[in-house]
Amino acid sequence: MIRSDGMASGPSSEALARDTATMTSRWIANPGLVFGSGVAVLLAAGALMFSRPVLALLAAPLILSLARGWQKRPHSPARVTVTTQFAAATTLEALHYRTAIETPPDADFVSVRILARSTWSSRFVVSAATARNLVGSFRIIHSGPQEILRIDYALISADGAFETLPVAGPRSRRVVSPRTTPLRRLPLPFRMLGLAGGHNSVRPGDGGEFRDISQFAPGDRLRRIDWKVTARRAQAPGELYVRRSFATADATVLIVVDSRDNVGDLVTQWGSNAALLEDPTSLDFAREAASSIASAYIKNGDRVGFQDLAGKNRIIAPGGGLHQLHRLLPAIARAEPVGAPRRRLRAPSIPAGAMVYVISTFLDEEATRMAELWRASGHRVVAIDVLPPARTRELRREERAALRIVAMERFDRIDSLRAVGVEVVDWQSGDGASPESQLSVTSRPARRPR
Amino acid sequence: MSIIALRGVTAKNRTARERRAELLPEIGVSLPVWLIRAGMAVVMLGVSLAEFGVSTLFALGVVGTIAVLVFRRAPIAWMFVLLIAASILQTTLTGPSWQLAVAIAGTHTLHEFGVMSAWLPERGRVQRSVLARLLRSWLVIQVPVQLAALALVVLITGTSIATALASPVFGVIAGLCLVGLVALVLVPILRGARPN
Known part of the structure; x- marks a missing residue:
């Protein structure tokens, strides 16, 4: 029998933290x-x-x-320290790791099992000297919180005459940041209520575009007097004219991620653990969309907030600046399904005049209902569909029929959103239109629908 | 916290072998476990043929070989050793013979393979240095045992030293022992001479 004791410490405060476990095993x-x-x-x-x-x-x-x-033969129990460290990725796809299995001098070989992303495993037997420095890399497919690497091992001594039973080593859990797509042109809210920012508001004030020429009134600044216009128009001495401009304002944007479900392109696997899938899932696309939108708006000087439909505690109030972006991105990366999806009685309250992005698969009514409620209360709403294109080749006849019904219901939901004035963007569009180009189209100046 | 930006390439068409290969760290030259098991089967078949010829025992040896491949943890290697012993009991020792040398080497090899089967993973790879170390241990025991066996057989059967030294069996054994000894001496020296 094996006796394992000791503590496995989790990630430390360093960004590239190490996972260390020390365990004692009997030969x-x-x-x-x-x-x-x-x-x-x-x-x-x-x-x-x-x-x-x-x-x-x-x-x-x-x-x-x-x-x-x-x-x-070894004379004392084997005390082994396993340390796994991750290096900064040199590319966007490879995660480099370094594992050190510190063995006692009795151990000749180490039998190692590396389990990556809970799905891939590789086994090998190496000398104890090699086990002190195992370097490798592998690809990460999914974003979000996940166990990315686990090292199990067994020691072998006296040329194989003695061994330890396999011991579960440290589990490395990390939150993998989603990819961020640069978005240049983004739609703005119908009304901008901020007091300063990069966009023109409808209020008169300083900093924005030219509004009109008006007679000088108490409160106007002297530097706004347009002397040429005054010389042309003044009818009496002391009559002055000033150039008036619009005030600038920032947009308030709320990103709502529906993380209640996470499905991939393989329809037969809907409802199972999406972390085991080999292709990006809807939540991967949702995180990518949310991160991209948040980064782009914050870069433009706007205020961005975040809300996760899966949990009531996952709310970040709108704010601007890099500090806010550093709060938003980890929160977006951590969005994941928690428990059974629940139905909200009313839509979460959002600031007046805010623009809302609803990022969902729209496989159920909840996100659609929220989007329609927000649109009805006068907000500009953009729905982002993140359902990956379905692979139907492996489906049986009855499964195809079921999928067709689900797809029709989803189509109706998206159609009803369009009918009430919600703009819909397909993040994984199959017709070649990139999310950036679709958002660019929605960003064109348009009249507020009546 | 957050470490790595991601998005993986689609892995739709990648086989399990490709995934395992991707995950394998840099361990230098290594052999797959199936090749080691195949080696064990080849040794068993070779020893069967050498010791039993084409006979009923050889058929048992073939069955044992298949059983070794199927039941990886069963003590089939040691049962096979008993089979070799039973076969040797039926023969009369008249002098140094290559069959005896093969039987001794085969018995030892099968024992080591059997011990190895207990800790070898079902699938995976084994670093070359691990196998080299096991081979060195095998040679350390095998070389003196073969020489001692030759000497003992010469003594027991009353074969003259001249006849024994002139026999091809002695030549083969002595050659193998020489190669083993050279390997035992040179490998650690060469390894120590490397910069790292």
């Missing part, structure tokens, strides 16, 4: 020692019984091998 004899000893005794007995020294010659290498193994 056990290889069953081959018992079988080999039995056969050697039988051969030696046979040599005596039948007066055939040749049998003793056959037993000799076995006895010597067993004696050598016994002589080199």
